[in-house]
Amino acid sequence: MQRLAAVVADATAALEAFEYNRAIEHTEGFFWWYCDDYVELVKGRAYGSGMLAQSARNALSASLSVLQRLFAPFLPFVAEECWSWWMEGSVHTAQWPTAEELDALGGPDDGSSAELIAIVSEVLGEIRKAKSDARLSMKAEVKRVVVDGAPSQLDLLKLAQRDLCEAGQVKQLEMLAADVFRVRVELS
Structure with missing residues (x-):
């Protein structure tokens, strides 16, 4: 909000x-x-x-x-x-x-929710891009997504893991600690 x-x-x-x-x-x-x-x-x-x-x-x-x-x-x-x-x-x-x-509706105002939404939006965008580049429906199943990132980024991403997997039709989501944020999408 x-x-x-x-x-x-x-x-x-x-x-x-x-x-x-x-x-x-x-x-x-x-x-x-x-x-x-x-x-x-x-x-x-x-x-x-x-x-x-x-x-x-x-x-x-x-x-x-x-x-x-x-x-x-x-x-x-x-x-x-x-x-x-x-x-x-x-x-x-x-x-x-x-x-x-x-x-008045509440929610955290420490910036973590904004960062969470930004990270999840970026991952979802990469999933959509991979589907679009492959000329697949946005409802097409994704075999695996690997997200490399800082532990703090991955901790936030874990909070929305279920929603992200459902929105992107992702069967397996892996998160690996790394210095650079990167998303790799493996289509079915």
């Missing part, structure tokens, strides 16, 4: 300065990362049951609400239609999102 809070702050500041292009640029940039990486990583968990699944669904719900409100000035009819599918009232009368709203 820290990354989204920064987007909210940047987009709000840009709108207040009448820099509409900058506001939509920040929002769209985040949106595409959100769809490509974040949603792909958490959707398997969100479909499950229990506290982890509920937490994933709550995070998705909160972030989608914020994104729809950020897009509302630029895509008024689309934002309104999407809002009506799951929220009461109009997106145009909803409170503008704030960084404080997202901070």
Whole structure:
């Protein structure tokens, strides 16, 4: 949520300065990362049951609400239609999102979550690139992924190992301590 809070702050500041292009640029940039990486990583968990699944669904719900409100000035009819599918009232009368709203949702603010997301996004990007280069479906199975990196990076990656393997269709994920971060993908 820290990354989204920064987007909210940047987009709000840009709108207040009448820099509409900058506001939509920040929002769209985040949106595409959100769809490509974040949603792909958490959707398997969100479909499950229990506290982890509920937490994933709550995070998705909160972030989608914020994104729809950020897009509302630029895509008024689309934002309104999407809002009506799951929220009461109009997106145009909803409170503008704030960084404080997202901070209230909690989560670590020590930078570890941002580093975790960056590492997982990089590995997932390499998996997608290998599939794309081989002209395979993104749903194609990956036989093995080997990640070389610093022990601190690998410790963070272990926290998201299950989500990463599910999102990338990875059968085996190996992590090796090394000075240089590198990802090797072996397709099935």
